[in-house]
Amino acid sequence: MTETAPAAAPRATASTFTTYSPATGERLAEYPAHGPEDVARAVARARTTQAGWAALPASRRRELLLRWKKALADDLDTVARTIARETGKPAGDAALEVVLTLEHLAWAARNAPRVLGRRRVRTGLFTVHQRASLVHRPLGVVGVIGPWNYPLYTPMGSIGYALAAGNAVVFKPSELTPGTGVLLAELFDSAAPEHAGLLAAVTGAAATGDALARSGVDKVAFTGSPGTARKVMAVCARTLTPFLAECGGKDAVIVTADADLDAAADAIVWGALSNAGQTCAGVERVYAMREVHEELCARVVDKAAALRTGAGADAAYGPMTLPGQVAVVERHVSGAVAAGGRALLGGPDAVRAPYVAPVVLTEVPEDAPAMTEETFGPVVTVNAVAGVDEAVERANASRYALGAAVFCGSGRTGAAIAARLRAGAVSVNSVLGFAAVPALPFGGSKDSGFGRIHGEEGLRAFTSVQSVTVQRFAPAVALTSFAVPAATRERAVRLARALHRRR
Numbered sequence: 001m002t003e004t005a006p007a008a009a010p011r012a013t014a015s016t017f018t019t020y021s022p023a024t025g026e027r028l029a030e031y032p033a034h035g036p037e038d039v040a041r042a043v044a045r046a047r048t049t050q051a052g053w054a055a056l057p058a059s060r061r062r063e064l065l066l067r068w069k070k071a072l073a074d075d076l077d078t079v080a081r082t083i084a085r086e087t088g089k090p091a092g093d094a095a096l097e098v099v100l101t102l103e104h105l106a107w108a109a110r111n112a113p114r115v116l117g118r119r120r121v122r123t124g125l126f127t128v129h130q131r132a133s134l135v136h137r138p139l140g141v142v143g144v145i146g147p148w149n150y151p152l153y154t155p156m157g158s159i160g161y162a163l164a165a166g167n168a169v170v171f172k173p174s175e176l177t178p179g180t181g182v183l184l185a186e187l188f189d190s191a192a193p194e195h196a197g198l199l200a201a202v203t204g205a206a207a208t209g210d211a212l213a214r215s216g217v218d219k220v221a222f223t224g225s226p227g228t229a230r231k232v233m234a235v236c237a238r239t240l241t242p243f244l245a246e247c248g249g250k251d252a253v254i255v256t257a258d259a260d261l262d263a264a265a266d267a268i269v270w271g272a273l274s275n276a277g278q279t280c281a282g283v284e285r286v287y288a289m290r291e292v293h294e295e296l297c298a299r300v301v302d303k304a305a306a307l308r309t310g311a312g313a314d315a316a317y318g319p320m321t322l323p324g325q326v327a328v329v330e331r332h333v334s335g336a337v338a339a340g341g342r343a344l345l346g347g348p349d350a351v352r353a354p355y356v357a358p359v360v361l362t363e364v365p366e367d368a369p370a371m372t373e374e375t376f377g378p379v380v381t382v383n384a385v386a387g388v389d390e391a392v393e394r395a396n397a398s399r400y401a402l403g404a405a406v407f408c409g410s411g412r413t414g415a416a417i418a419a420r421l422r423a424g425a426v427s428v429n430s431v432l433g434f435a436a437v438p439a440l441p442f443g444g445s446k447d448s449g450f451g452r453i454h455g456e457e458g459l460r461a462f463t464s465v466q467s468v469t470v471q472r473f474a475p476a477v478a479l480t481s482f483a484v485p486a487a488t489r490e491r492a493v494r495l496a497r498a499l500h501r502r503r
Contacts, residue, residue, distance in 0.1 A: 015032060016030050016031060016033055017031055018030045019176065019178060022087065022088040022176075022318075022319045022321045022354055023088040023318055023354065024311065028086065029179055031182070031204075035208070035211060036214070042202050043217060046198060046200055047168065049168055049195055050140060050168035053163075053168065059113065066106065066109050068105070068187065069106055071187045072101070072105070072187055073102055075187060076095065077095075079098050079184075083151060083180055085179070086151065086178075086179055086180060087177060087321045088276075088320075089318050090316075091313070093274070097150055097152055097153045098152060101160075103436065103438055104153075104156060104157060105160040107439065108163075109164050111439075111456070111459070115456045116135075116136040116459055119135075121133055121467075125496075125499070126475075126492070127469075130471055131471075132467070134467050135468065137463055137464050137465075138167045138463060139167055139218040139462055139464055140218035142217060142221060143220045144158045144171045144222075145209045145213075145221070146174055147174055147224060148174035148321055149278040149279065149280070149376075151177035152184065154223050155221075155223065157442065157458065158462075159171060161453060161459050162221070163198070163199065165460075165462040168197075168198045168199070169199050170217060171184070172209050173203065175204060178201070184201065210232075210235060218241070220244070221453070222244065222245050222246070223245075223246045223280075225248065226248070226449070244449075244452075245450055246442075246443060246448070247448055248448060249374065249400045249401070249403055250284050250371075251281050251282060251285070251403045252286070252394070252398070252404050253268055253283050253407065254395060254408075255286065255289065256407065257292050258409030259407035261295055261299055262299060264299075264407035265296060265300045265303055267283075268300055268380060269304050272284065272378065273304060273378045276377065276378050277377040278321060278376055279432075280402060280403075281402050283380055284380060285380075285398075286300075287383055287385045288382060288385065289384075289388075290384045293362075293382070293383075293384035297360070300380070301345045304358040305345055309355045309357055310355065318355075319355050325376055325377060328376065329351055329356050329377035329379060330351040332368075332375045333348050333351065334348045335370060336364045336381070341362065341365070343360070343361055344360045344362055345358055346358055356377050357378070360380055366394060366397065372399070388417060396422045398446075399446050401423050401424060402448035402449075403424065403425045403444070404427075405430065405432075406426065407429055408429065415428055422446075423444065424441075424442065438455065439456070440454060440455050441454050441455040441457035442458075479492060
């Protein structure tokens with residue numbers, strides 16, 4: 001995910017900063033720019049509150065988290081309106097973001113007791129006298145640094161799962177969307193007043209995030225650019241604080257010759273242009289078999305050309321939330337055309353800040369920035385390939401490895417192609433299908449980061465594992481004693497060797 005210093009983003013004074021609408025430029029609200037002392041107080045309060053939260057029966061934590069979920073659902077309109085105002089996205093998109101968040105929170109709350117409960121482990125021949133088990137324990141306080149493009153859904157992949165695992169959370173929302181983070185914490189406090197402060201929001205820009213990483217939290221979950229991730233990780237490395245990073249993508253779609261082209265075109269347009277293309281796992285590259293490339297391009301252009309951008313209720317997507325990103329989009333589009341690519345729809349003149357009209361490119365060289373860097377705007381390139389092998393090779397050539405999609409006439413064949421892709425999540429005959437399934441882990445590798453949120457792996461990511469053995473009876477041969485005769489040890493070694501020499 002791209003992070004650039006915003007051109008007309010929050011303006012800070014010594015202790016406060018102001019947010020503005022990315023669509024109209026109007027003043028929205030003023031928030032404190034929390035410094036190290038403010039962050040330290042939030043972490044200390046969270047740590048005190050977490051002790052009581054962790055001591056609750058898992059069933060009680062589940063009940064309180066579901067009560068919080070209900071509060072979010074009851075106030076869905078308010079939450080969605082806050083998201084829409086701060087990001088500029090259409091109201092319907094903001095409401096959908098809240099709905100997806102509710103799905104994940106419900107799953108985490110209901111499944112945490114099962115996933116994280118004490119589990120018996122089988123012992124071996126020489127440890128039959130032991131009863132073994134493992135348990136997932138809360139880490140303590142988790143620091144979450146969130147993004148602006150999905151200011152509720154994305155950070156809640158860490159917040160909701162961390163809370164369900166028994167932790168407290170101190171959340172630093174993006175300086176572009178602080179109101180969403182503050183509202184989220186307020187709704188938690190109202191739903192679980194006896195645990196107020198368990199989820200705290202600290203607001204500010206990079207300095208606040210730096211203070212959070214240095215505050216002594218027990219893990220940091222970060223969403224943002226690879227460059228910023230490296231800086232935060234370097235801070236965490238000084239204290240060996242565990243770090244989870246989701247750093248965006250350059251997602252590819254493969255379209256085979258027998259694919260349903262209407263379905264593929266519809267999904268590509270939505271995956272590339274929804275939220276103005278400001279989606280970590282959004283579609284940026286398409287590799288279509290040569291025999292269907294021209295027809296697919298025509299359908300993509302037809303569908304994209306029918307979309308309207310703007311601030312009205314009928315707009316398919318809104319403005320670029322981060323003003324500085326407009327220049328990145330313009331550079332990528334202009335560079336692609338200058339390098340020999342063709343603009344089938346839009347082009348450099350599609351960029352009219354703060355809006356960017358849909359851009360569909362083709363024949364763009366694979367080494368152009370539009371193909372190698374995260375564009376994070378409403379731009380998609382559809383290039384032709386000779387076959388599936390070439391498509392897989394090009395898709396995997398990116399330094400990002402977050403999501404991908406395959407459109408194919410056979411679901412089984414599509415799954416086989418998906419298995420060859422290095423992306424952390426792949427959808428067959430849909431785009432972003434994995435994002436709506438709470439049980440599926442989400443995350444990538446290479447410049448897309450590391451670690452997983454969502455699903456069972458997402459719950460376990462916010463715990464430490466403790467292994468326990470309890471001796472049930474005295475062993476016939478106590479191998480962990482200096483009193484064991486040498487002859488007894490030798491017989492045990494011979495027995496073990498004989499057993500393990502068997503196939």
